[in-house]
Amino acid sequence: MNYTFDFAPVFAAWPTLLEGIMGTLRMSSLSMVFGLGLGIIFMMMRMSGRPGLRTVAVGYIELIRNTPILVQVFFVFFGMPAIGIRLSGEQAAILAMTLNCAAYAAEIVRGGVQSIRPGQIEAGRALGMHTADIYRFIVFRPAIRAVYPALCSQFILLMLNSSLVSSVSAEELTYYAQTLDSQTFRSFEIYLTLGVIYLALSQVLSAVLSLIGRVYFSYPTK
Amino acid sequence: MIRQFGWGEFLFLLEGARWTVVLSLxxxxxxxxxxxxxALGRTSKWKLLRMVTAAYIQVFQGTPLLIQLFFVYFGLPLLGLKVDVWVALTIGLSLHTSAFLGEIWRxxxxxxxxxxxxxxxxLGIGYVHRxxxxxxxxAFRIGLPATISFLVNLIKGTALAALLGLTELTRSGQLMANITFQPLQVYGAxxxxxxxxxxxxxxxxxxxERRLNAAR
Incomplete structure (x- = not known):
């Protein structure tokens, strides 16, 4: 092995990498929020009494969960312009990641909703509450609380998967790293640094999410 | 004359799908x-072994698969190995798989x-026989559903091979989309x-999973 490691060009480019980190965090956090919202809508369709709505939701969820996110990103970025919707790399990335996250979030949250004892929902109904109100005031918090760890790992996975959107020129961490690679040819050093950054990001994200969980779910259960 | 996306083009995608399956297996x-x-290291009685395998799993679960593949692809030549995309991808995906399956089986x-x-x-049965x-x-029975779900994730993960230039299903799709100018149909297919x-x-x-839950 006669290779001289040279991390200097990588560290010298720290402002670029920092911008990449911001891009990654921006796109993945937006997708998480939108994805959870859309996922809850799909979950309610999936659990609703109408067979039509249920079939649409199941079809969507299974389609997304059984195809690679890279193909979904390509489909949105390259396919959408064919039907007249032209999106920038970043918009396509956020849309694709939101659609992806929604399917997984729907299934996870459904697990939580099913863990709610039926008596609670019946009590809401007996009080004359509307389905939307039952979900809002009775079901959601304890349901999401029950599946919060699974939801968090899904979010972290989404953040890691956001590295793929560099392939449609959305400007996040991997995109900047690849640009840097083509300028300096220090591939090994760059990807090693990148691995360390992603590892740190996933640890930080995990800590932040568990902090949010601790604050949001800090109510007595008994 | 631009080629239309028809039956012959679909067969080209299926050719690519063959490599997706081979790479996954x-x-x-x-x-x-x-x-x-x-998994055995993770459940061993030696603390050092448990710590090393835990760190190994943590690294693979905390970094994107794409970066892991790039790392192997650019790292192997430094060890003096001649890299073929196939070799690099097999090694990269195998290491990734070992960490995730290790955690599932633990x-x-x-x-x-x-x-x-x-x-x-x-009864005096030694470690190996035990x-x-x-x-x-x-453990095999308990871990089977999660193992199969991981296999699905792995198959989806092989799509990243397209970004390193291996002509599997996704890369075939990219090529076909460029030839036919019908990305919607091609990526749909x-x-x-x-x-x-x-x-x-x-x-x-x-x-x-349902059957195991019913049995319990």
Missing amino acids: LAFTVGGALGLAV GSIQAVPDGQSEAARA MVDVVLPQ VALIYFCICVPLTYCSARI
């Missing part, structure tokens, strides 16, 4: 063997009731093929 086999070692091994391995120990004949067969490969496995995994 290769990585699953090699990664499975390594994963068993990781859970299954620990889910086998302690009494089983205590009883084996009381594992092979008593613990692992039971690509997604459909992945769907057809993955859905039976997903269904199988859910079925086995």
Whole structure:
């Protein structure tokens, strides 16, 4: 092995990498929020009494969960312009990641909703509450609380998967790293640094999410 | 004259799908063997071994698969190995698989009731036989649904091989989309093929899980 490691060009480019980190965090956090919202809508369709709505939701969820996110990103970025919707790399990335996250979030949250004892929902109904109100005031918090760890790992996975959107020129961490690679040819050093950054990001994200969980779910259960 | 996306083009995608399947099976086999070692290390009685394997799993679960593949692809030449995309991808995906399966199987091994391995120990059965004949067969049953779900994730993960230039299903789709200028149909077809490969496995995994839950 006669290779001289040279991390200097990588560290010298720290402002670029920092911008990449911001891009990654921006796109993945937006997708998480939108994805959870859309996922809850799909979950309610999936659990609703109408067979039509249920079939649409199941079809969507299974389609997304059984195809690679890279193909979904390509489909949105390259396919959408064919039907007249032209999106920038970043918009396509956020849309694709939101659609992806929604399917997984729907299934996870459904697990939580099913863990709610039926008596609670019946009590809401007996009080004359509307389905939307039952979900809002009775079901959601304890349901999401029950599946919060699974939801968090899904979010972290989404953040890691956001590295793929560099392939449609959305400007996040991997995109900047690849640009840097083509300028300096220090591939090994760059990807090693990148691995360390992603590892740190996933640890930080995990800590932040568990902090949010601790604050949001800090109510007595008994 | 621009080529239209028709039957012949679809067959080209299927040709690519063959390499997706081959790559997935290769990585699953090699990664499975390594994963068993990781799982045994993770449940071993030596603290050092437990810590090393825990760190190994943490690294692979905390970094994107794409970066892991790039790292192997650019790292192997430094060790003086001549890299072919196939070799790099097989190694990269296998290492990734070993970490995830290692963690899944650790859970299954620990889910086998302690009494089983205590009883084996009381009968004077050594570590190897205790594992092979008593613990692992039971752990295998428990871990099967999660293992199959991971296989689905692995098949989806091989799509990244397209970004390193291996002509599997997704890369075939990229090429075809560039030739026909019909990205909507082409990527739709690509997604459909992945769907057809993955859905039976997903269904199988859910079925086995339901049956295990019913048995308990």
